[in-house]
Amino acid sequence: MVELRILVCVKRVPAPGARITLTADHQGIDAKNLGFTTSPHEECAVEEAIRLVETHGGSATVLTLGAVEADEQLRYAVSVGVNSAVHVTHASLAGGADWDAQATARALADAISSLEATDGAFDLILFGNESADSGGFQVGVRVARQLGRAIVNGIKGIVVENGSVTAQRESTSGFEVYQLALPAVLGVKEGLNLPRYPTLPGRLKSKKVEVPVLTAEPMPGGLATLSFDNAAELVVETTMLGTGPEAAPAIVDLLEELGLV
Amino acid sequence: MSNEILVVVEHDRGEVTETSYQAFGLARTLLSAGVGTSITAVVIGAEADALAAGIGSYGAGLSVLVHHAELTDYAPEAWGDVVAQLIASRAPAAVVATGTDRGNEVLAHAAAIADLPFAANVTDVSLADGLGLTRVRWGGSLLEQSRLHAPVYVLSGSAHTFTGEPSGDAAATTEVFEPTLDASAARTRVVDRVTLAAGITLTTAAVVVSGGRGVGSADGFAPLTELADLLGGAVGCSRVVTNNGWRPHSDQVGQTGKRIAPELYIACGISGAIQHWVGMMASKHVLAINTDNEANMVGKAEYAVIGDLHKILPAVSDEIRRRRASA
Numbered sequence: 001m002v003e004l005r006i007l008v009c010v011k012r013v014p015a016p017g018a019r020i021t022l023t024a025d026h027q028g029i030d031a032k033n034l035g036f037t038t039s040p041h042e043e044c045a046v047e048e049a050i051r052l053v054e055t056h057g058g059s060a061t062v063l064t065l066g067a068v069e070a071d072e073q074l075r076y077a078v079s080v081g082v083n084s085a086v087h088v089t090h091a092s093l094a095g096g097a098d099w100d101a102q103a104t105a106r107a108l109a110d111a112i113s114s115l116e117a118t119d120g121a122f123d124l125i126l127f128g129n130e131s132a133d134s135g136g137f138q139v140g141v142r143v144a145r146q147l148g149r150a151i152v153n154g155i156k157g158i159v160v161e162n163g164s165v166t167a168q169r170e171s172t173s174g175f176e177v178y179q180l181a182l183p184a185v186l187g188v189k190e191g192l193n194l195p196r197y198p199t200l201p202g203r204l205k206s207k208k209v210e211v212p213v214l215t216a217e218p219m220p221g222g223l224a225t226l227s228f229d230n231a232a233e234l235v236v237e238t239t240m241l242g243t244g245p246e247a248a249p250a251i252v253d254l255l256e257e258l259g260l261v
Numbered sequence: 262m263s264n265e266i267l268v269v270v271e272h273d274r275g276e277v278t279e280t281s282y283q284a285f286g287l288a289r290t291l292l293s294a295g296v297g298t299s300i301t302a303v304v305i306g307a308e309a310d311a312l313a314a315g316i317g318s319y320g321a322g323l324s325v326l327v328h329h330a331e332l333t334d335y336a337p338e339a340w341g342d343v344v345a346q347l348i349a350s351r352a353p354a355a356v357v358a359t360g361t362d363r364g365n366e367v368l369a370h371a372a373a374i375a376d377l378p379f380a381a382n383v384t385d386v387s388l389a390d391g392l393g394l395t396r397v398r399w400g401g402s403l404l405e406q407s408r409l410h411a412p413v414y415v416l417s418g419s420a421h422t423f424t425g426e427p428s429g430d431a432a433a434t435t436e437v438f439e440p441t442l443d444a445s446a447a448r449t450r451v452v453d454r455v456t457l458a459a460g461i462t463l464t465t466a467a468v469v470v471s472g473g474r475g476v477g478s479a480d481g482f483a484p485l486t487e488l489a490d491l492l493g494g495a496v497g498c499s500r501v502v503t504n505n506g507w508r509p510h511s512d513q514v515g516q517t518g519k520r521i522a523p524e525l526y527i528a529c530g531i532s533g534a535i536q537h538w539v540g541m542m543a544s545k546h547v548l549a550i551n552t553d554n555e556a557n558m559v560g561k562a563e564y565a566v567i568g569d570l571h572k573i574l575p576a577v578s579d580e581i582r583r584r585r586a587s588a
């Protein structure tokens with residue numbers, strides 16, 4: 001059996017609820033009362049890495065570029081079964097500030113190159129299709145290009161066999177199939193699998209695991225964020241059709257009115 | 262710098278995807294903002310040559326037909342290489358596409374090769390110090406104002422923001438471009454396709470009966486399925502539901518699920534988190550069924566019923582059957 005070395009790049013993002021509240025100066029999300037999470041597509045990337053290692057043997061590593069607090073997301077990945085974690089950080093990332101996609105990709109690709117120089121190449125590197133917050137749709141592609149490796153985005157099915165990976169991507173009529181020789185890079189989407197929850201031994205391991213911290217220098221590209229606004233929301237007057245099962249006739253009246261019955 | 266705006270035309274084995282035309286809307290918006298003076302369409306692969314004639318009416322004076330033996334089916338890396346080579350040889354003012362899976366992917370490749378910034382899912386542009394941009398974040402719930410400084414502006418237009426209607430009947434002149442591609446450029450080409458049976462789907466249904474955590478279990482979806490069947494509609498759900506394994510991810514509505522726009526969206530036991538809302542906000546009408554009259558979904562919906570979905574939905578199905586029987 002050929003063992004696999006897999007790397008997953010994850011990003012720490014806020015988990016807002018009903019509405020995204022901005023800071024008074026509109027420079028960021030007001031995260032005072034928010035929890036944080038890993039971007040959903042990347043949670044599936046982490047799960048897939050763990051499953052591939054369960055099937056083929058080898059190891060799964062998570063990598064993030066982020067503020068000191070992003071340590072939480074790395075350790076969460078360890079608690080569900082990833083073997084090791086690497087944290088790239090810089091003072092300018094404090095408070096969850098973002099680097100642009102060019103700077104992020106450069107820092108991640110450089111970190112991957114230095115990890116590979118000491119421990120050998122990763123057979124498969126997984127990214128999310130897009131990050132939940134900035135939605136740049138490009139960091140994975142830029143990293144793959146810098147490393148000179150093949151990448152396909154939007155993947156919802158992965159099978160590794162005989163040194164190559166068969167990957168499925170959703171299309172309007174079904175799925176497109178791609179086949180890439182390893183080493184390769186994939187950008188994945190939620191729905192690829194159903195991520196597991198942490199186990200107690202996993203939690204204990206995640207507290208103890210040593211997470212090496214590397215630093216990177218920002219090399220900003222040409223796209224700079226100035227400020228944020230909430231998207232315009234329609235204000236509607238809600239019509240109450242009633243309470244409990246007694247409202248059923250009113251609901252069916254509405255369905256008839258809309259011509260839907 | 263030339264004053265061309267390149268529009269990457271998205272097609273699947275020679276058929277243009279409808280949303281792709283919206284990129285010409287973005288190109289025309291750039292022209293009115295003072296970026297560039299002409300529009301050039303980029304049509305990749307000889308199988309798409311037949312498209313070129315019709316493209317003039319969208320404002321393109323010229324269609325560049327890209328021919329190469331390796332360009333037989335969609336191949337993200339090869340398409341990205343082609344666009345990067347056109348950037349190098351034509352030095353356009355801007356390169357645009359529609360922000361679909363393929364559009365964003367091809368532009369990301371081109372920008373990575375050319376070491377240019379790339380702004381995805383733009384909704385508006387203005388000439389400022391550089392280019393002023395508005396783009397969507399968080400799947401559309403947040404708008405970012407940003408500034409782009411680059412020798413060539415690489416942008417995708419947020420889907421369904423720019424108009425994809427033809428604006429005249431001028432025919433585009435054509436020109437053939439032969440890129441330099443080696444066999445490895447096609448290493449990420451589509452090698453096979455799996456076609457799923459068509460039928461009423463979440464994205465095409467006129468009525469969607471959607472359930473959230475309030476449904477409580479996989480079995481709890483029975484009354485939702487029953488009502489959807491009676492109405493010839495489809496069942497949808499929130500991310501909590503898919504995370505619990507109650508429904509498949511293909512039923513999920515929201516930022517990381519499907520974007521839908523039915524006539525009526527019936528949200529049962531769904532609180533209305535922003536990431537769910539962005540997936541169904543285009544619905545014509547929304548009916549919320551929730552035990553909590555302060556739930557965000559209740560406040561935002563056009564119609565609401567307060568109460569337990571497990572009691573209300575069966576009563577609605579009974580009422581429909583009763584009226585049908587007596588009609």
Ligand SMILES: Cc1cc2nc3c(=O)[nH]c(=O)nc-3n(C[C@H](O)[C@H](O)[C@H](O)COP(=O)(O)OP(=O)(O)OC[C@H]3O[C@@H](n4cnc5c(N)ncnc54)[C@H](O)[C@@H]3O)c2cc1C
Nearest residue numbers: 132473474475499500515516517518530532536537552570
């Ligand atoms: C980056 C990111 C992306 C996300 N993408 C998505 C996405 O694509 N789609 C999505 O849905 N979510 C998404 N989420 C998750 C989202 O933030 C919410 O957690 C989720 O939508 C909540 O699901 P819910 O409304 O079913 O559950 P809850 O928020 O727990 O709401 C349950 C509701 O059910 C009501 N209820 C309970 N019992 C009953 C009953 N018997 N009858 C009637 N009502 C009842 C309650 O009053 C409550 O309003 C995302 C989150 C993040 C961070």
Ligand SMILES: Nc1ncnc2c1ncn2[C@@H]1O[C@H](COP(=O)(O)O)[C@@H](O)[C@H]1O
Nearest residue numbers: 009010065127128130131136137138139
């Ligand atoms: N700061 C980061 N640290 C690690 N991975 C990242 C970071 N930013 C983006 N990524 C990865 O790149 C993917 C695409 O991000 P984006 O280009 O921002 O949409 C994400 O889904 C992540 O897998």
